[in-house]
Amino acid sequence: MTALKVSMIVIGDEILSGRTTDLNGSWLSKFLFIAGLEFKALRFIHDDIDEINQALTASLLESDIVITSGGIGPTIDDKTKNTLARFFNKKILERSDVADIVTQNYSQFGRTWAPGHNHYHHFPEDFMATNNPRGLAPGIVYYEKTSNKLIMAGPGVPREFSEIVEKEFFPLIKKYFAHRFQENYQTVIRTKAIAEEKIFFDLCPTLWSDLEVYGKVSSLPHTIGIDIVISYHGSLIDHQKKEADIKNLIMSTPLAEHVWQYGNIPINELALAMAQKKKMSFSFAESCTGGLVSSKITDLSGSSSVFMGGVVSYANAAKIELLNVSSKTIDDHGAVSIEVATEMALGALHKFKTDYAVSLSGIAGPLGGSVEKPIGTVVIGYASKKINGARTFIFPGDRIRKKERFSDMALLTLIELMENKLD
Amino acid sequence: MTALKVSMIVIGDEILSGRTTDLNGSWLSKFLFIAGLEFKALRFIHDDIDEINQALTASLLESDIVITSGGIGPTIDDKTKNTLARFFNKKILERSDVADIVTQNYSQFGRTWAPGHNHYHHFPEDFMATNNPRGLAPGIVYYEKTSNKLIMAGPGVPREFSEIVEKEFFPLIKKYFAHRFQENYQTVIRTKAIAEEKIFFDLCPTLWSDLEVYGKVSSLPHTIGIDIVISYHGSLIDHQKKEADIKNLIMSTPLAEHVWQYGNIPINELALAMAQKKKMSFSFAESCTGGLVSSKITDLSGSSSVFMGGVVSYANAAKIELLNVSSKTIDDHGAVSIEVATEMALGALHKFKTDYAVSLSGIAGPLGGSVEKPIGTVVIGYASKKINGARTFIFPGDRIRKKERFSDMALLTLIELMENKLD
Numbered sequence: 096m097t098a099l100k101v102s103m104i105v106i107g108d109e110i111l112s113g114r115t116t117d118l119n120g121s122w123l124s125k126f127l128f129i130a131g132l133e134f135k136a137l138r139f140i141h142d143d144i145d146e147i148n149q150a151l152t153a154s155l156l157e158s159d160i161v162i163t164s165g166g167i168g169p170t171i172d173d174k175t176k177n178t179l180a181r182f183f184n185k186k187i188l189e190r191s192d193v194a195d196i197v198t199q200n201y202s203q204f205g206r207t208w209a210p211g212h213n214h215y216h217h218f219p220e221d222f223m224a225t226n227n228p229r230g231l232a233p234g235i236v237y238y239e240k241t242s243n244k245l246i247m248a249g250p251g252v253p254r255e256f257s258e259i260v261e262k263e264f265f266p267l268i269k270k271y272f273a274h275r276f277q278e279n280y281q282t283v284i285r286t287k288a289i290a291e292e293k294i295f296f297d298l299c300p301t302l303w304s305d306l307e308v309y310g311k312v313s314s315l316p317h318t319i320g321i322d323i324v325i326s327y328h329g330s331l332i333d334h335q336k337k338e339a340d341i342k343n344l345i346m347s348t349p350l351a352e353h354v355w356q357y358g359n360i361p362i363n364e365l366a367l368a369m370a371q372k373k374k375m376s377f378s379f380a381e382s383c384t385g386g387l388v389s390s391k392i393t394d395l396s397g398s399s400s401v402f403m404g405g406v407v408s409y410a411n412a413a414k415i416e417l418l419n420v421s422s423k424t425i426d427d428h429g430a431v432s433i434e435v436a437t438e439m440a441l442g443a444l445h446k447f448k449t450d451y452a453v454s455l456s457g458i459a460g461p462l463g464g465s466v467e468k469p470i471g472t473v474v475i476g477y478a479s480k481k482i483n484g485a486r487t488f489i490f491p492g493d494r495i496r497k498k499e500r501f502s503d504m505a506l507l508t509l510i511e512l513m514e515n516k517l518d
Numbered sequence: 519m520t521a522l523k524v525s526m527i528v529i530g531d532e533i534l535s536g537r538t539t540d541l542n543g544s545w546l547s548k549f550l551f552i553a554g555l556e557f558k559a560l561r562f563i564h565d566d567i568d569e570i571n572q573a574l575t576a577s578l579l580e581s582d583i584v585i586t587s588g589g590i591g592p593t594i595d596d597k598t599k600n601t602l603a604r605f606f607n608k609k610i611l612e613r614s615d616v617a618d619i620v621t622q623n624y625s626q627f628g629r630t631w632a633p634g635h636n637h638y639h640h641f642p643e644d645f646m647a648t649n650n651p652r653g654l655a656p657g658i659v660y661y662e663k664t665s666n667k668l669i670m671a672g673p674g675v676p677r678e679f680s681e682i683v684e685k686e687f688f689p690l691i692k693k694y695f696a697h698r699f700q701e702n703y704q705t706v707i708r709t710k711a712i713a714e715e716k717i718f719f720d721l722c723p724t725l726w727s728d729l730e731v732y733g734k735v736s737s738l739p740h741t742i743g744i745d746i747v748i749s750y751h752g753s754l755i756d757h758q759k760k761e762a763d764i765k766n767l768i769m770s771t772p773l774a775e776h777v778w779q780y781g782n783i784p785i786n787e788l789a790l791a792m793a794q795k796k797k798m799s800f801s802f803a804e805s806c807t808g809g810l811v812s813s814k815i816t817d818l819s820g821s822s823s824v825f826m827g828g829v830v831s832y833a834n835a836a837k838i839e840l841l842n843v844s845s846k847t848i849d850d851h852g853a854v855s856i857e858v859a860t861e862m863a864l865g866a867l868h869k870f871k872t873d874y875a876v877s878l879s880g881i882a883g884p885l886g887g888s889v890e891k892p893i894g895t896v897v898i899g900y901a902s903k904k905i906n907g908a909r910t911f912i913f914p915g916d917r918i919r920k921k922e923r924f925s926d927m928a929l930l931t932l933i934e935l936m937e938n939k940l941d
């Protein structure tokens with residue numbers, strides 16, 4: 096049984112002009128993987144009849160399912176619907192069943208629709224229209240019986256696209272290809288502070304082949320370390336058994352002390368969930384990350400229950416004024432030091448009256464490094480009512496990447512602090 | 519003269535598993551657009567010989583240039599080099615010229631390389647090896663004379679990939695296809711606080727066709743409004759003339775008052791550059807954005823010259839303790855109010871002793887809205903030595919998207935404050 100193959104066509108100039116990231120393609124690759132479908136290709140084309148035709152032809156050759164995003168709105172440059180109709184040689188009709196769906200799409204925003212507003216209800220014969228749970232334009236679906244292919248056109252706006260694929264398109268894929276699904280699972284081991292080569296060549300030279308017994312092995316660099324991913328098909332029970340076996344295997348190796356998670360929960364979610372479970376509050380004092388640690392926590396709904404706030408003390412004066420860092424400590428040790436990071440964490444703990452606080456002071460570059468403290472150095476401080484201290488790390492990457500790495504290491508420090516792993 | 523066509527093949531499980539965003543594809547689409555090349559397709563494949571062969575065949579059919587990313591490292595699952603050699607029927611040789619390039623790649627990190635370390639110097643005959651300005655594995659290039667195709671394999675790590683394409687691959691593209699380049703330019707008009715339909719149907723119904731005289735018109739939703747982009751080929755002088763003409767055209771329409779930039783500078787860069795030029799310092803007080811505004815500014819090298827810091831006052835207690843907001847103001851008007859946002863901005867101005875301060879208090883959702891202050895409401899406050907105040911906005915989108923929109927509107931508020939456009 097071969098996996099169902101999916102090709103995607105991204106229609107519109109937004110992507111081709113490079114002015115936005117292709118969010119829909121990234122999202123779809125993730126969604127398809129979890130669903131056990133195979134992502135074959137992603138094509139970027141202009142909103143142009145010939146280009147849509149060519150991309151459709153190529154996509155239908157290599158895939159069972161073709162999903163397009165973009166070009167289904169009401170403006171002049173939205174050509175997807177008419178091109179699909181012509182491609183499959185279907186007449187465009189005024190369809191009252193489609194008008195009903197459009198009416199419903201509008202009504203979810205408290206708006207009314209009338210045929211004079213646009214041509215959403217002009218729709219190819221034999222095509223299906225679907226609801227658009229977060230937008231107005233209906234989804235466009237056609238099942239081609241002879242060749243057993245499914246073509247589905249969704250909106251380009253990412254939040255509309257993901258919702259229509261999940262709620263409307265995926266159930267149709269299941270319906271038309273029910274006999275060809277395979278469940279897909281992953282076991283993920285997340286490590287820190289060790290290089291890829293070190294793991295597989297020095298520390299555990301047989302680990303890769305030992306893990307291959309369970310499935311396909313991948314080694315994926317992450318912000319603060321390497322994630323090892325083992326993927327396999329099977330039932331949920333098989334998966335749970337494999338997950339336990341793999342964990343036992345890893346725990347018998349010297350890699351175990353570098354593992355910070357057996358699982359695949361994003362680090363900000365892990366930190367927030369732990370604080371919520373313990374009913375403990377926390378705060379941050381950030382310098383080089385400039386607010387990114389706080390921003391990562393506040394990306395999560397419900398963070399206000401335990402996250403009280405933070406100080407972005409970019410200037411030394413701000414460290415002194417807002418976090419009670421002593422100017423003498425800065426003069427004696429420099430802003431990027433164990434002493435200053437510790438005082439920053441204590442300052443945040445007291446100012447925000449939280450159970451825990453984590454601080455960062457570092458050099459994100461590209462300017463500002465020295466031989467003693469090269470670019471990429473970050474000191475991460477921590478404080479609770481019982482303990483306080485700081486640790487130094489050095490991370491590679493450009494400025495943006497360093498901010499990411501520093502921030503995730505700060506979140507891991509918060510987790511370790513809550514787990515009483517620091518002293 | 520048709521534009522050079524490029525296809526990309528992303529090799530490796532990292533993308534297929536949906537665990538990372540395809541940074542290289544997004545980056546390449548942008549790079550190719552600026553270079554005037556056409557991005558035809560992006561294929562995602564496993565690090566598997568058959569899949570690489572199939573993707574190569576398909577890519578070579580539709581494009582002049584094929585660029586791959588991933589699978590050129592030293593580990594077992596790096597199969598790109600050997601597969602390419604077999605595809606073009608070339609023997610792998612031990613090559614001293616490639617050993618020299620590998621040695622050079624290592625030396626840029628202060629490391630030495632020897633043939634025992636790995637097989638980087640085992641390289642297909644007739645292929646070219648290139649330097650890897652940010653990594654160790656050499657780039658792999660083959661020019662197929664008969665069909666006039668160029669195949670280039672780079673690393674999967676984004677910072678290595680972008681650098682090798684820019685510094686090593688692009689000069690080779692220019693060399694082999696010198697006669698087929700076309701310069702490509704864009705004029706961008708960035709608007710705020712007006713819907714796409716409103717612009718083109720109500721406010722300026724002839725604008726789209728008026729702009730099409732100059733080139734291809736696109737309308738791209740951005741965080742705080744709509745960007746109108748006009749793309750065209752021609753010389754730099756043509757471009758400058760068109761840009762001026764388009765600006766004059768827009769300024770004669772009622773859309774002009776919604777334009778916040780004739781140009782394409784990211785809003786954080788625009789704000790920072792303006793503050794640096796004026797030698798004026800600024801600070802932020804953030805609630806709902808949780809540090810994202812500060813983080814966007816500190817993404818930029820050199821921001822420490824004018825950005826002093828910020829407070830993430832997520833809890834009301836933090837607003838009172840760190841920003842001197844009066845608890846009575848919070849009780850009387852609520853945390854999301856003109857009064858509290860104004861006091862937050864004044865608090866930041868005084869605490870950080872800056873020339874300007876901008877604050878935000880809002881409801882990012884999905885919880886916490888009311889009829890009076892629905893989810894998506896944000897009050898943005900501002901303060902300088904001369905003036906202070908606040909304005910209310912409502913933005914759509916999920917929590918993450920709202921944080922983005924709120925943050926960019928705060929940066930625009932800082933720009934308007936520095937331009938003396940607020941009172």
